[in-house]
Amino acid sequence: xxxxxxxxxxxxxLDALAHNYAALRHEARGAEVAPVVxxxxxxLGAAQVASRLWAEGARRFFAxxxxxxxxxxxxxxxxxPATIYVLDGAPSGSADRLEASDLTPVxxxxxxxxEWSSHARATKGGLRAAVQIDTGMxxxxxxxxxxxxxxxxxxxxxxxxxxxxxSHLACASEPAHPANAAQLARFQxxxxxxxxxxxxxxxxxxxFLGPDYLFDLVRPGISLYGGGPFGVSHPALRxxxxxxxxxxQIREIRPGExxxxxxxxxxxxxxRVAIIAAGYADGVLRSFGKAGxxxxxxxxxxxxGRLSMDMTAIEISHDLxxxxxxxxxxxxxxxxxxxxxxASGTIAYECLVRLAPRxxxxxxxxxx
Ligand SMILES: *Cc1c(COP(=O)(O)O)cnc(C)c1O
Numbered sequence: 001x002x003x004x005x006x007x008x009x010x011x012x013x014l015d016a017l018a019h020n021y022a023a024l025r026h027e028a029r030g031a032e033v034a035p036v037v038x039x040x041x042x043x044l045g046a047a048q049v050a051s052r053l054w055a056e057g058a059r060r061f062f063a064x065x066x067x068x069x070x071x072x073x074x075x076x077x078x079x080x081p082a083t084i085y086v087l088d089g090a091p092s093g094s095a096d097r098l099e100a101s102d103l104t105p106v107x108x109x110x111x112x113x114x115e116w117s118s119h120a121r122a123t124k125g126g127l128r129a130a131v132q133i134d135t136g137m138x139x140x141x142x143x144x145x146x147x148x149x150x151x152x153x154x155x156x157x158x159x160x161x162x163x164x165x166x167s168h169l170a171c172a173s174e175p176a177h178p179a180n181a182a183q184l185a186r187f188q189x190x191x192x193x194x195x196x197x198x199x200x201x202x203x204x205x206x207x208f209l210g211p212d213y214l215f216d217l218v219r220p221g222i223s224l225y226g227g228g229p230f231g232v233s234h235p236a237l238r239x240x241x242x243x244x245x246x247x248x249q250i251r252e253i254r255p256g257e258x259x260x261x262x263x264x265x266x267x268x269x270x271x272r273v274a275i276i277a278a279g280y281a282d283g284v285l286r287s288f289g290k291a292g293x294x295x296x297x298x299x300x301x302x303x304x305g306r307l308s309m310d311m312t313a314i315e316i317s318h319d320l321x322x323x324x325x326x327x328x329x330x331x332x333x334x335x336x337x338x339x340x341x342x343a344s345g346t347i348a349y350e351c352l353v354r355l356a357p358r359x360x361x362x363x364x365x366x367x368x
Contacts, residue, residue, distance in 0.1 A: 005325055007360050008245040008278040012044050014052040014365035016238035020224050021056050023236040027207050031214040034200070036221035037072065038064035038087065043283075043353040044225060044241060047075035048363050053224075054080050055367040062087055062106075062219055066094055069103040085130055085164070089140070095119035099127070106130040106166060108140040113156065120159025130164035131194065135186035136179055137170045144190055151193045164217065165194045172205035172213075173230050184212060191215070205229040226337050227348035233336045241352060243331035243359070245278035247324050248311060259313045260305035271304075272316050276328045279310040283356035284330060291343040295334035297322065 025033050035041075035058050041049035050061055050072055060083040063069040069086045076082055083104055089112045090098060090105040098105055099119065107113045107129050120127040134141030142150070150156045167187045171177035184201070191199040198216035204223035206213045208230070226241065228234035253259065253271040274296070280286050289307045293300040294314055304313045316322065329335050331351070341348045 004360065006246050006248060006277055008243065008282045008330075008358075009327075009362065010355055010359040011242040011244075011362045011364060012048065013238070013240050013242060014048065014363055014367070016226065016240045017049060017052055017224060018056050018365065020226060020237050020240065021053055021058065024204075024207055024218070024220050024223060027236070028214055028218050029211060031202075032060065032198075032217040033058065034060040034062060034085075034217050034219055035224055036062040036203070036219050038062065038068060038221070039353050040068070042221060042225050042349065043355045045361070045363070046072055048366055049224075050076060050082070051080075052365065052367045054082060059083065060085065060217070063103075064088055066097055066103065070097070070101045073101040073103065083128075087132075087140070089132070090116040090119075090129075099123070104128045104130060104163075106132050106140075106164075107142075108132050109142060110146060110150065110156075113142075113150065113160075117157060117159050125159045126161050127159060128163050129160050130166055131162055131197075133165060133167045133187065133190040135167040135183040135190065137168050137183075139168070141167065144186060147190060147193055162194055162197045164200060165191045165197045166200045166219070169201065169203060169206050169209075169213075172203055172209060175205075175209055175230065180209060180213075208234075222349055222352075225348075225352060227341075227352070228338050231338060231342070231347065233338050239332055239337060241331050241337065241355065242329070242333075243278070243282075243284075243355070244327040244329050245276040245282070245312075247274045247322060247326050247328060248277050249275045249324060250316070250322065251275070258305070261308060262306055265305035265313075270318075272318050272320075273304060273313050274301075274316045274322065274328070275311050275313055277310065278312055278330055279308045281309045281356060282359055283351075283354040284312065285344040285346065285351065285354060287346070288340065288344040290345070292340065293335065293343065295329040295332075296320075296326070300334070301328075 037046045089108040132141035171179040200217040202218040204220040226239040253267040292303040301314045
């Protein structure tokens with residue numbers, strides 16, 4: 001796809017990503033920082049993100065699906081032999097694929113333990129695995145009682161080399177929530193069952209809950225990509241996703257006239273409007289129209305009326321000197337990801353993963 005001036009553009013700043021990785025390492029006080037690159041690195045491109053983070057020193061990564069792990073292995077290639085954990089684990093029938101791409105499953109149930117352990121016994125043995133213990137999220141993972149029975153059993157883990165024990169916090173983005181301490185206590189009990197393995201509890205928000213939550217390894221996703229750990233921007237983190245869209249047309253609206261589908265905005269006074277080339281087909285959420293603000297020529301500007309598939313109307317002042325083609329910022333230095341997310345009634349994660357294939361993309365600071 002050739003670059004087109006009248007087109008929304010996503011710039012992914014891998015230098016900012018590297019900055020955030022360093023900030024998280026600082027915050028993690030010696031615990032290893034293992035990037036979570038599931039969902040194509042939250043929509044920003046797992047191959048480019050993981051390549052840059054490898055260059056910054058990251059050696060362990062987390063994917064969600066097996067196919068994501070396979071793609072990441074192919075992108076990193078034989079010269080960058082990262083450990084790639086697959087959070088989905090080892091569903092029935094998946095062992096050959098996991099082994100073929102040298103993926104390490106995060107085993108989430110007794111059935112998954114037995115899938116991977118049988119495969120280990122039938123092949124070379126000594127297969128690496130992580131184990132997830134559910135400590136209160138009730139999503140994936142073994143129960144504590146099941147885990148105790150498993151480690152006491154004669155051969156439940158035969159053929160496996162468990163190198164990591166993880167659990168996941170349900171309420172880390174609310175530091176005062178009592179579930180955090182309760183999960184921490186259960187995790188301390190769980191990890192003691194695997195004295196040889198390293199332990200990992202914290203996602204991005206968990207990294208900021210204090211030293212008790214850090215253990216040996218932390219698993220940040222959103223804060224690598226610029227989202228604050230607690231749903232608001234954090235001063236130590238820089239924006240990675242920069243979304244701009246050019247102005248297509250400028251028009252004057254008379255009092256009483258409306259804008260866009262559903263005629264939901266009616267001008268009360270003479271209003272100057274710029275139509276910009278980004279809509280929900282570019283991944284800007286329709287709900288952004290209600291309270292969203294963009295940035296143009298030194299000021300925030302309001303979105304007017306409903307977003308369309310290909311464009312959005314914004315209010316501009318009468319004296320502003322602008323022309324079609326001028327870029328408007330929808331995400332970046334002046335429109336924080338967390339602010340855009342809350343204006344849209346959602347979270348930073350969803351805003352990132354919705355960024356659409358139609359956007360023209362540029363990577364800054366890419367490492368091959
Ligand atoms: C997605 C995920 C993470 C990363 O979470 P962030 O909140 O984006 O930092 C860590 N661990 C597990 C198990 C996850 O599913």
